[in-house]
Each structure stands twice: as C-alpha cells, then as structure tokens.
Amino acid sequence: MTQVAEQPSTGTRPSPDAPRGPASDVGTPGVAGSARRPGRGLRVSRRLARTVRGVVRRNRHGLVVTGVVVGAWWLVCALRLKSAYVLPPPDRVWEAAVAMTTSGELARHVVTSLGRVGAGFALAFALAFGVGVLAVVAPRVHAYLSPALDFLKNVPPLALIPLLILWFGIGETPKLVVIVLTAVFPMSMGITKGLRSCGQDLLDVGTSLHLSPARTFVLIRLPHALPDVLVGMRVSLGYAWRALVGAEMFAAAAGLGALIVDAGNMARSDKVIVGVIAIGAVGLATDRLFARLVRRYLRWGIDDSWR
Amino acid sequence: MTAGAEISGLHKSYRLNDRTVPVLVGLDLVQRDGITVVVGPSGCGKTTLLRLVAGMERADAGVVRVRGTGRIGMVFQEPRLMPWLTAAQNVALGQRRGRCDTTALLALTGLAGFEDALPHQLSGGMQHRVALARALANGPSLILMDEPFAALDEQTREGMQDHLLEVQRTTGMNVLFVTHSLDEALYLGDRIVVLRGGRIAADHTVTRSSGRRTREPDDALARVIRTTTQREEP
Numbered sequence: 001m002t003q004v005a006e007q008p009s010t011g012t013r014p015s016p017d018a019p020r021g022p023a024s025d026v027g028t029p030g031v032a033g034s035a036r037r038p039g040r041g042l043r044v045s046r047r048l049a050r051t052v053r054g055v056v057r058r059n060r061h062g063l064v065v066t067g068v069v070v071g072a073w074w075l076v077c078a079l080r081l082k083s084a085y086v087l088p089p090p091d092r093v094w095e096a097a098v099a100m101t102t103s104g105e106l107a108r109h110v111v112t113s114l115g116r117v118g119a120g121f122a123l124a125f126a127l128a129f130g131v132g133v134l135a136v137v138a139p140r141v142h143a144y145l146s147p148a149l150d151f152l153k154n155v156p157p158l159a160l161i162p163l164l165i166l167w168f169g170i171g172e173t174p175k176l177v178v179i180v181l182t183a184v185f186p187m188s189m190g191i192t193k194g195l196r197s198c199g200q201d202l203l204d205v206g207t208s209l210h211l212s213p214a215r216t217f218v219l220i221r222l223p224h225a226l227p228d229v230l231v232g233m234r235v236s237l238g239y240a241w242r243a244l245v246g247a248e249m250f251a252a253a254a255g256l257g258a259l260i261v262d263a264g265n266m267a268r269s270d271k272v273i274v275g276v277i278a279i280g281a282v283g284l285a286t287d288r289l290f291a292r293l294v295r296r297y298l299r300w301g302i303d304d305s306w307r
Numbered sequence: 308m309t310a311g312a313e314i315s316g317l318h319k320s321y322r323l324n325d326r327t328v329p330v331l332v333g334l335d336l337v338q339r340d341g342i343t344v345v346v347g348p349s350g351c352g353k354t355t356l357l358r359l360v361a362g363m364e365r366a367d368a369g370v371v372r373v374r375g376t377g378r379i380g381m382v383f384q385e386p387r388l389m390p391w392l393t394a395a396q397n398v399a400l401g402q403r404r405g406r407c408d409t410t411a412l413l414a415l416t417g418l419a420g421f422e423d424a425l426p427h428q429l430s431g432g433m434q435h436r437v438a439l440a441r442a443l444a445n446g447p448s449l450i451l452m453d454e455p456f457a458a459l460d461e462q463t464r465e466g467m468q469d470h471l472l473e474v475q476r477t478t479g480m481n482v483l484f485v486t487h488s489l490d491e492a493l494y495l496g497d498r499i500v501v502l503r504g505g506r507i508a509a510d511h512t513v514t515r516s517s518g519r520r521t522r523e524p525d526d527a528l529a530r531v532i533r534t535t536t537q538r539e540e541p
C-alpha cells in the first residue's frame with residue numbers, strides 16, 4: 001500500500017468523506033500500483049491528478065447540483081417540452097461557449113465587465129467608508145445624511161437609468177453610477193455597524209494609553225470593525241455583479257451585460273445562457289477569492305461562516 | 308513624594324431616568340508612595356473615582372491632579388485585550404516602535420513564551436497579566452487598578468497579588484488600587500482608605516511589624532476597618 005503514504009496534504013481539514021479517500025483513489029490511471037521511484041512526468045501527472053481530486057472533493061456538492069440541473073435541462077430539451085428556440089439544449093450552448101471562447105469574444109466581455117465592477121466597487125467602498133467614518137466621527141452630520149441615504153437605498157438604481165442618461169450621457173459614467181448605487185448600501189451598512197459597535201470598554205483602553213482620537217480609531221475601532229466591514233464588502237461584491245446587466249443594458253459595446261442584451265435582441269438564447277453562466281461563474285470566483293483572502297489574512301472574527 | 312493622585316472636594320453624580328444619583332460627594336485624597344488601596348462595597352463609586360483620575364470622566368466639582376510624570380497606566384476590571392492582537396502586540400498597543408520591550412514586560416508578568424498567543428488562547432489569569440504588562444508599557448510612575456483580580460479564582464488571585472507586589476518592588480511605581488475585598492486590601496495595601504457615602508470614611512496606614520506580608524493580617528486593623536465599612540448609612 002504505497003497509496004496511503006501518498007495520501008496526506010491534500011487538504012488542511014479532514015473532509016467528511018476522508019475515510020473513503022484512499023479507496024476511491026484506486027483506479028486512477030498512473031497512480032495505483034505505481035513504481036517506487038516514479039519518473040518526473042509520472043510524478044507531475046500524479047500531482048495533477050491529486051489536485052483535480054482535491055478540487056472535485058471540495059466542490060462535490062456544487063458539482064452534484066450542477067449535474068442534476070444540466071441533466072434536467074437536457075431532459076426537457078430531449079423530450080421537446082420546450083422548443084430549441086426558447087431553450088437551446090446544453091450541447092448547443094456548449095458549442096456557443098467554445099466558439100466565443102476561442103474567438104476571444106467572451107474574454108473581451110469578461111475583462112470589460114471586471115473593469116467596470118472593479119471600479120464601481122472601489123468607488124462604492126470609498127463612499128461607504130466615508131459614510132461609516134462620519135457616523136462615528138461626526139454623528140450630527142451623519143444624522144442629516146442618513147435619511148437621504150435610506151431613501152436612496154430603497155430606490156432601484158435601474159429606475160434612475162433614464163435620468164442618468166440625460167445627466168451623464170451614454171458613456172462610462174452612468175454605468176459606473178448604477179454599479180455604485182447598487183453596491184454602496186450593503187457596504188455602508190456593514191461598515192457603519194462595525195465602526196459603531198466598538199464598545200466603550202475597548203475605546204477606554206485607548207484613553208488609558210493616552211492615544212489620540214485618530215490613533216484610537218486606527219488601532220482599536222477600525223480593526224474591531226473589520227469583520228463587519230468585510231461581510232459588507234462581500235455582500236456588495238455580489239450586488240455589483242448583479243447590477244452589471246442593468247448597467248450595461250444601454251449603449252455598451254462590450255461587457256457581459258451588453259453581450260446578453262445584444263444576444264437577446266438577436267434571439268440567440270444560446271449566447272444569452274453563455275453570458276448568464278459567465279456572470280455567475282466570474283461572480284462566484286471573485287466571491288470565493290475574496291473569502292479565501294479574508295480567511296488567510298484575518299485570524300479574528302472570521303468563523304466558519306466564511307466559506 | 309513621587310507620582311500620585313491629589314484629589315480635593317471631588318463631586319460626581321450620574322443622571323439616571325430623570326434622577327440624579329450622587330456618587331462622590333466631596334472626596335479628598337492625597338496619595339502617598341507605595342500601594343494605596345481604596346476599599347468599599349460594590350457600587351460605592353470606586354470605578355467612578357478611578358475613571359476621574361484617569362481622565363475618562365469629568366468631575367462635577369473639585370480638583371483631580373496627578374503628580375509626577377503624567378504617565379499613568381490603567382488596569383481594568385476585565386482584561387480588555389484586543390482579540391485580534393497577540394499578547395505581545397497587545398502589550399505594544401499604541402507604543403512607538405521599539406520604545407517598549409514587550410518580551411521583557413511579558414517576562415516580568417510571568418508570560419515568557421506566550422508572546423504570540425492570541426487572547427482566546429490564554430486563561431483568564433494570563434489575560435489579566437497581559438493587561439498588566441500593557442499598562443506598564445509606557446513606564447508609568449502611577450498605575451490605577453480597578454479590581455483587576457476580582458473575577459479570578461482564589462489561587463490565581465493570590466498568585467496575581469504576589470506578582471503585583473513583585474512588579475511594584477521592581478519598578479518602584481506607585482499604585483492606586485481599588486477593591487471590594489477587605490482581605491485583598493489588607494494584604495496589598497501600604498495604606499488603606501475606606502470609601503463610603505461618597506467620600507473617604509477612614510484612612511489607615513499599614514505598619515507590618517515583621518516587615519513581611521502575611522495572608523493572616525493584623526486582626527485589630529481588620530476589625531477597625533470592618534466596622535467602618537459596615538456602619539449603617541446616615
């Protein structure tokens with residue numbers, strides 16, 4: 001059983017199906033029953049196989065659900081419950097995706113959208129942070145501001161699009177504004193809550209150490225707020241992605257939202273579905289990446305809810 | 308006399324649902340060198356007194372002056388460590404880089420080897436020792452302690468008390484220590500003042516005949532103080 005000795009170090013935590021691990025490895029070509037001193041190529045492929053297995057194991061729940069959904073989709077198409085015009089079968093969508101990937105079309109849209117979401121998210125963060133700081137540094141000023149913000153929070157940004165076009169034209173600005181308006185509120189709520197919730201007991205420590213208000217803010221209030229700030233940021237990141245189609249609905253040459261709108265106008269349901277999957281996938285990837293960075297660099301206030 | 312609090316005519320009251328609750332009513336105290344213990348039952352205004360001396364609260368009337376370098380350390384009733392910082396980082400909180408030797412401070416408080424532990428990885432007593440090290444970080448000439456050992460079990464508390472005496476001897480700082488425990492006051496205090504009815508009701512200088520502290524304190528003094536603390540409110 002050379003197998004067992006090779007097994008550790010795939011993950012840090014024992015996964016629920018760990019006992020099944022070694023047994024399920026048997027049968028992977030090139031791994032089972034390999035020689036004692038494997039060649040370099042073999043070693044690389046073995047490592048690759050292990051990585052793939054790790055990814056599959058970590059995402060097994062998602063993969064199962066994906067499989068079920070695609071299966072049902074395929075079944076609906078195969079039984080002709082919906083016409084291919086309304087619901088193109090999975091293989092047609094797959095072909096469209098491959099074509100769009102190889103032509104570079106998809107990458108162009110993804111990059112454009114990533115840029116917009118990134119810029120909008122950064123701007124929203126700056127605004128939200130300013131609001132949060134105001135709430136604790138100048139609560140009176142914040143009191144004047146917060147009713148207006150609460151009002152705006154309840155207005156769907158898409159409802160503002162006609163006005164935004166009149167005011168800002170059809171360039172990048174209105175697109176950015178839509179993303180910012182969508183992303184700023186969950187973040188400002190998280191940041192404000194986090195900054196406000198720092199107890200007087202900890203702030204008094206700052207006083208006892210003769211810290212200036214600014215240093216107390218940076219050394220005590222801000223790190224204390226960090227978990228709430230990060231939750232707000234994570235929620236907002238998702239919101240920013242969800243705003244994308246709305247933001248790119250008008251006069252956008254590129255971007256996943258534009259892709260979807262254009263494909264819809266040309267009755268290319270297959271390309272619409274590729275666009276939808278791409279938005280979801282890129283959004284999911286950024287969300288996971290964010291959570292990973294947080295888990296890696298924050299050792300306090302981040303519990304198992306951060307996945 | 309070196310560092311210490313000089314308080315005269317101190318008044319402080321709180322508002323509580325349209326009611327004014329007087330807490331301190333003309334308190335006078337001039338601290339001398341060594342460990343001054345303020346003893347009094349829970350709710351008599353001990354924390355309020357320390358917060359006024361530390362400048363966390365404003366007096367309604369009276370004067371609070373602190374003699375000495377102005378460097379005051381404070382230890383709260385709870386450790387109040389920053390949960391996101393290690394023991395060493397907590398001790399160095401707010402200190403200029405390189406200005407304080409956290410390793411030495413943690414060693415002084417008996418925590419050598421725990422520099423990188425997070426607060427939740429330390430026991431209650433250890434957390435209190437980190438808090439003490441933090442209060443010592445800027446080299447205070449006066450340290451204010453608000454029932455710092457009240458929440459600890461008896462054995463740990465006695466260990467911490469001896470630790471404090473040791474640290475006080477090493478650093479030569481003065482201590483203003485408040486507690487509700489008469490035993491603690493008798494063990495630690497070079498001077499014991501009784502806080503009652505919002506002012507100092509009794510003031511005793513402790514002379515230890517053997518020159519050493521014992522856990523079986525002077526019975527006569529204990530009796531005297533007990534009668535002062537337990538006398539009915541006027």
Ligand SMILES: Nc1ncnc2c1ncn2[C@@H]1O[C@H](COP(=O)(O)OP(=O)(O)O)[C@@H](O)[C@H]1O
Pocket residue numbers: 321322323328330347348349350351352353354355356
């Ligand atoms: N922030 C506050 N607001 C209202 N009342 C307070 C406040 N702080 C303390 N008090 C009251 O002042 C009295 C003294 O409190 P404190 O100084 O904490 O007593 P001790 O520390 O001796 O137990 C208590 O009756 C308490 O209820």
Ligand SMILES: [Mg+2]
Pocket residue numbers: 353354355384453454
């Ligand atoms: Mg108290």
